[in-house]
Amino acid sequence: MSSETIITIRGLKNSFGDQIIHDDLDLDVRRGEILGVVGGSGTGKSVLMRSIIGLQIPDAGDVQVLNENMIGREEDEAKNIRRRWGVLFQNGALFSTLTVAENVEVPIREYFPFIKPPLLDEIASYKIAMSGLPANAGPKFPSELSGGMRKRAGLARALALDPELLFLDEPTAGLDPIGAAAFDDLIMALQKRLELTVFLITHDLDTLWAICDRVAVLADKKVVAVGTIEELLALDHPWIQEYFNGPRGRAAAAGLKGH
């Protein structure tokens, strides 16, 4: 793994009214890694992701993605960055009036309008197959899909432009354990195959143990620690200890070692 950083955050500050979410937060994401982001409810994991992808304008701080500054730039310039990443929102955020295949085609049509329909449809099918959906999911509307299939469809759309960087917001939340494990495997396989860098927000301890190269812990309005789970376990931060050494944390660790 190269140690080139793909996302650099320095001194990030976010607040809603009087409530300060992040204060002087620093984080680096290296190329080619799967970085898990954990933290209690309300510690601003999603806000952090939204700040990186430009949906939330921070009060202060620097965010660099793919060596480009994200804060205070023109929408036109940002487009070049936007096509190099894919985002999977918590509930898929599929466009409800389009079919799954049409959803996958949206980013391709937007950036590459010259690609003709037959090739476009084949690319969509290819991405749908890649994200582990059956071919008959293509003409279905999002409302006809189960939660797990909706996430896979969202992933297919996120992968439409062959991104270098993939943002996943709680990809396994709301999935049954079998579905969640399959989704973990899928992300890992895709990450290897496409050499993706993955920024993964999760609450799922099994996911953390199974696929994350490093884990960043959000607490006290900052990233309090980043490292492999073994490294984090060696720290004596109370929240980290409770998180990984609580009954669920131990069960997840044991489950992984049992494999």
Added chain:
Amino acid sequence: MTAAPTTADAAPDANVYRCVGSITISRAASTQREIDAAPDPLVLDLSGVEKMDTVGAWVIYRAVRDRGAKIVGAKGDVAALIERAPEFDHPAQVRPEERPGHLRVMEEIGGWVVEAGQTLVGLVSFLGAVLIGFYDVIRHPRRIRWTAVISRFDLVGVRALGIIGLMSFLIGIVVGQQGAVQLEQFGAEIYTINLIGRITVRELGTLMTAIMVAGRSGSAFAAQLGTMKITEEIDAMRTIGVSPIEALVLPRMAAAVIMMPLLAFYAMLMSLLGGGIYVWADLGIPPLTFIQRLQEVTPLRDLWVGLIKAPVFGFIIALTGCFQGMQVEGNSEEVGTRTTNAVVQAIFLVIVIDAVFAVFFSQIGWI
């Protein structure tokens, strides 16, 4: 990139298409076009490819699959990407299948008929549920939720005063102006007052108020109840043992039924005010004469005609609004469609019933 017909070692007589640089999604369209243009038998020389993504691999794989093209010079990552492409070759349909035109028309018409029938049956059974709920509450008056009722009075009635007042005032002016223009041709401007008095009190005051309340409150009822259905609040209510009809629907029905006549009366007054100011300004009829003449030409019966209709309209607006709200199932998109349905049905039914009233009142001689 060039499509030079040179001879390669691998296959004599074949056309070699040399891919160079990066074969990625940004060049997918042009690469595809150039491959399509090259004649068979085709050899793809990938030795010059520096970068390839999945879409680039797919374009190459397609040529191999569909035209039996041969690949030479693929190395490392590029070869691996192309090798993996067939693994995901499961053609998926993009859009749902469409039936032929005439079948689709029949299907649509059938769908409408079934839906209209279901709506009617649903509305009647909802009306039944509301009446049963009403009966229960009347028998146990302690179960009336006064706070809910009063807050609905405020939302449906008091907060509508501004917009309904303004609307009615303007309608009074429009009726006066249009009437004056037409009647002037016969030298009968003075009858403008008859027109304003009778049409606003008998018809427009109530009807326009009903339309405004349908748009303001009927839609709000549908959207509120619909959202509560989606967030499972109504299910939670049921499991706790609170009847949603009692807690949510009846206060809204009561508010609409009681507020409609009051709002309609207020709308009539505002229309008369608007009309009065217009005839004063344009025809020079002073307010006192206007009021005197209004009393002579507008029978009190017209007021009753207007006011009797109002609670019925209110009932219909609340019924369709609450009914559509309770029908919401599934996703948030449906809240939007149901809200639209509620307003459209409410206004439609209000106008139908207004016509029925018009015939009824003239039959009993209230002309």
